[in-house]
Amino acid sequence: xxxxxxxxxxxxGDFRAVDxxxxxxxxxxxxxxxxxxxxxxxxxxxxxxxxTEPTDGKIFFGDKDVTKIPPEEREIGLVFQNYALYPHMxxxxxxxxxxxxxxxxxxxxxxxxxxxxxxxxxxxxxxxKPKALSGGQQQRVAIARALVKKPKVLLLDEPLSNLDAKxxxxxxxxxxxxxxxxxxxxxxxxxxxEEAMSISDKIAVMDKGVVQQYEVPQSMYLEPENLFVAQFLxxxxxxxxxxxxxxxxxYCGQVKLREISGLSDGTxxxxxxxxxxxxxxxxxxxxxAHVRMTxxxxxxxxxxDKEPLRVLAHSDLQIEKGGAFKLGVxxxxxxxxxxxxxxxxxx
Amino acid sequence: xxxxxxxxxxxxxxxxxIILVFTIYPLIKAVLMSFYExxxxxxxxxxxxxxxxxxxxxxxxxxxxxxxxxxxYVVFVVPCSILxxxxxxxxLNSKIRCKGMFQTLFxxxxxxxxxxxGIVWSWIFNSNYGLLNYVLSWFGIEAVPWLNSPDYALMALxxxxxxKSMAFDILIFLAGLQTISPDLYNxxxxxxxxxxxxxxxxxxxxxxxxxxxxxxxxxINAFKVYNEVFSLFxxxxxxxxxxxxxxxxxxxxxxxxxxxxxxxAAAVVLFVIILALTMIQRAVSDKKTA
Numbered sequence: 001x002x003x004x005x006x007x008x009x010x011x012x013g014d015f016r017a018v019d020x021x022x023x024x025x026x027x028x029x030x031x032x033x034x035x036x037x038x039x040x041x042x043x044x045x046x047x048x049x050x051x052t053e054p055t056d057g058k059i060f061f062g063d064k065d066v067t068k069i070p071p072e073e074r075e076i077g078l079v080f081q082n083y084a085l086y087p088h089m090x091x092x093x094x095x096x097x098x099x100x101x102x103x104x105x106x107x108x109x110x111x112x113x114x115x116x117x118x119x120x121x122x123x124x125x126x127x128x129k130p131k132a133l134s135g136g137q138q139q140r141v142a143i144a145r146a147l148v149k150k151p152k153v154l155l156l157d158e159p160l161s162n163l164d165a166k167x168x169x170x171x172x173x174x175x176x177x178x179x180x181x182x183x184x185x186x187x188x189x190x191x192x193x194e195e196a197m198s199i200s201d202k203i204a205v206m207d208k209g210v211v212q213q214y215e216v217p218q219s220m221y222l223e224p225e226n227l228f229v230a231q232f233l234x235x236x237x238x239x240x241x242x243x244x245x246x247x248x249x250x251y252c253g254q255v256k257l258r259e260i261s262g263l264s265d266g267t268x269x270x271x272x273x274x275x276x277x278x279x280x281x282x283x284x285x286x287x288x289a290h291v292r293m294t295x296x297x298x299x300x301x302x303x304x305d306k307e308p309l310r311v312l313a314h315s316d317l318q319i320e321k322g323g324a325f326k327l328g329v330x331x332x333x334x335x336x337x338x339x340x341x342x343x344x345x346x347x
Numbered sequence: 348x349x350x351x352x353x354x355x356x357x358x359x360x361x362x363x364x365i366i367l368v369f370t371i372y373p374l375i376k377a378v379l380m381s382f383y384e385x386x387x388x389x390x391x392x393x394x395x396x397x398x399x400x401x402x403x404x405x406x407x408x409x410x411x412x413x414x415x416x417x418x419x420y421v422v423f424v425v426p427c428s429i430l431x432x433x434x435x436x437x438x439l440n441s442k443i444r445c446k447g448m449f450q451t452l453f454x455x456x457x458x459x460x461x462x463x464x465g466i467v468w469s470w471i472f473n474s475n476y477g478l479l480n481y482v483l484s485w486f487g488i489e490a491v492p493w494l495n496s497p498d499y500a501l502m503a504l505x506x507x508x509x510x511k512s513m514a515f516d517i518l519i520f521l522a523g524l525q526t527i528s529p530d531l532y533n534x535x536x537x538x539x540x541x542x543x544x545x546x547x548x549x550x551x552x553x554x555x556x557x558x559x560x561x562x563x564x565x566x567i568n569a570f571k572v573y574n575e576v577f578s579l580f581x582x583x584x585x586x587x588x589x590x591x592x593x594x595x596x597x598x599x600x601x602x603x604x605x606x607x608x609x610x611x612a613a614a615v616v617l618f619v620i621i622l623a624l625t626m627i628q629r630a631v632s633d634k635k636t637a
Contacts, residue, residue, distance in 0.1 A: 049537060050537075051533050051536065051537070070536075071533075071536050071537045072536060072537060072538070072539035073539075076537065077537075078533075078534070078537045080530045080533070080534060081530075082528065082530060084528060084530035084531050084533065084534040086531065086534075086535075086548065086549060087531075087552070087553075088548070088552035088553075088555075089548070097538055097540070097548075098537075098538040098539065101538055101539045101540045101541065101544065102539055145538075149538075
C-alpha cells in the first residue's frame with residue numbers, strides 16, 4: 001500500500017517534533033527513517049501507527065485518509081523497540097492474540113500463527129514464554145505478531161537497537177527477507193546509518209523534525225543535498241573545513257586543492273570524505289599526526305594548513321606517526337556547500 | 348576478619364535485644380503459658396502442664412463465635428477490598444483530572460488513626476441520623492440498626508474494614524501498575540484488544556505479585572482484627588458479643604477475665620491458623636509462577 005504523508009506536524013508546546021513533513025512511500029518498499037535522537041523519526045512512526053495524534057497534516061494509506069482513524073483500524077503491524085511481548089503468554093498465545101481479538105476462530109488463528117512462526121523461523125519455540133527467549137527470538141515473535149493479522153503496512157521502531165552487534169547484522173537480513181517474502185510496505189526507524197543503508201530501498205534522513213533528504217542509499221551517500229546529510233552519513237565522518245575559492249581554484253588555507261571554473265570567488269564549506277583522498281606522488285605533502293589501524297583501513301590524522309583532517313588509506317600503506325606522505329583528492333570528490341549548508345556541487 | 352564480624356554483631360545488638368525481649372520471649376512464653384494449668388501471673392507458679400486451657404477454649408461458645416466471626420470477616424474483607432482496590436487503582440492510573448488529589452484521598456484512611464475513623468463511621472452507621480441509612484432511604488430501604496442489632500453488627504464491621512484496608516491495597520496496586528510498560532498497552536491497542544481483555548490479560552498478570560502480596564498481608568491483618576471492633580463499637584464487641592473476633596477474645600480473656608492460660612491458648616490457635624494459611628498461599632503462588 002502506498003503511504004502519503006502531507007504536511008505532517010506534531011508540536012509539543014513550542015517544540016515542533018515533526019515539522020511540515022512530506023513523504024511518499026511506494027507500495028512494497030522498505031524505507032528507513034534515519035536521524036539522530038530527537039529528530040522526530042519515532043514521533044513520525046507513532047503518528048503513522050495512530051498512537052500519536054498529529055497537530056496538523058494528513059496521512060494517506062492508498063487513497064484513504066487515515067489521519068483520524070484509530071490504530072486498531074489502520075491495518076498496521078507495529079513492532080516496538082522493546083518488542084512489548086505479552087510477558088504472561090507463550091509465543092503461540094502472543095502471535096494468536098491479535099487474531100483472537102478480531103474474533104478469528106481458535107483453529108484458524110492457530111494455523112495462521114504457525115504459518116507466521118514458520119516464516120520467521122520460530123517453530124519449536126511456541127510453548128516458551130518471552131522471558132525464556134533470546135533478544136533475536138523475541139524480535140521475531142514481535143514481527144510474527146505484527147504480521148499475523150495480514151496488515152497492509154509494517155512499522156518497526158528501532159528494531160535492532162536491543163541486539164548485540166553480530167545478531168544485528170543477522171536480524172537486519174532477516175527483516176529484509178521477511179519483508180521481501182511478504183511484500184509489505186515497511187517503515188523502520190533507526191539512528192544507525194549502516195543499518196538503514198544496508199536494507200532500505202530508500203532512506204529519509206531527518207533532523208529537527210524535517211526530512212533533509214529522501215533518496216536511495218547510494219545516491220544519498222554520494223550526492224547529499226546538504227551538509228547535515230553529508231555529515232550524518234559516513235563512518236568515519238566526512239572532513240569539513242572552510243574553503244576559499246579564488247582565481248578559478250579551491251584552496252584549503254594556502255594549499256590549492258583543485259582548479260575549477262564557473263564558481264564565483266568566496267568562502268564555502270568544503271566536505272571531503274576520508275576515503276576520497278588518495279596517496280599520490282604529485283599531491284600535496286602532509287605529515288601523519290596519528291595513525292589508527294582499523295583492520296581493513298588505516299585512518300591517518302593530519303593537518304592541511306592548520307585544518308585537522310583524516311584520510312582513510314588501504315592498510316598496506318607503510319606509514320608511522322610523524323611520517324611524511326603526499327595526498328591528492330580523487331576527481332569529483334570535493335563537495336562544496338553554501339552558507340545555508342546546501343550542496344552547490346562536487347569538484 | 349574476626350574483629351570485623353564482631354563489630355557487625357554489635358551494630359545488630361540493639362535491635363536484636365528489642366526483638367528478643369518484646370517479640371521472641373513473649374512468643375515462647377505465650378506458647379508455654381497456654382499449657383500451664385492454674386497459672387499465676389504474680390509468682391509464675393502453675394499446678395500442672397496439660398491441654399486443659401485448650402479444652403476450655405474449644406468448649407467456650409464465645410470463642411467459637413469469635414472464630415466464626417473472624418473467618419466470615421476474612422472471607423469478605425480480603426477479596427472485596429482487593430477487587431474494589433484493583434478497580435479504583437486502574438481508574439486512578441488512567442488519564443483523569445485531579446489524579447493527585449484522588450490518590451491522596453484514597454490513601455488517607457491508611458495514615459489516619461483507626462479510632463478517629465471508627466468514630467466517624469459509628470456516626471455514618473447511626474440508625475437514626477447516619478449517612479448510610481439516609482442514602483439507603485433514597486432507595487426506599489428502611490433504617491437499618493447497623494450497630495445496635497446483633498444481626499447487622501458484623502456486616503457493619505466488614506463494610507468499615509473493607510473501606511479501611513482499601514487504602515493500602517490501592518497504594519501497592521498503583522505502584523504495581525507503574526511497572527507495566529506503556530508499550531504493552533499500545534501493543535494491545537494496535538492488536539484491537541477489548542478493554543476487559545486488556546485488564547485480564549495485561550493488567551492483572553502484570554500486578555499479580557502485588558495481588559498475591561495484598562492477599563497474604565490482607566489475610567494476616569484481617570485475622571488480627573481488633574482495633575476496628577474496639578473503635579466502631581466503643582470498646583465493646585458489638586451488641587451481645589455479635590462482632591467479637593479472635594484477637595478481641597484474647598484481649599478480653601487476658602485483661603478483663605485474667606484468664607491468662609485460655610488467652611494464650613487462643614493466641615496459639617490464631618498463630619497456627621495464620622501460619623497454615625500463609626504457607627498454603629505461598630505454595631499456591633510459587634506453583635503459579637513456576
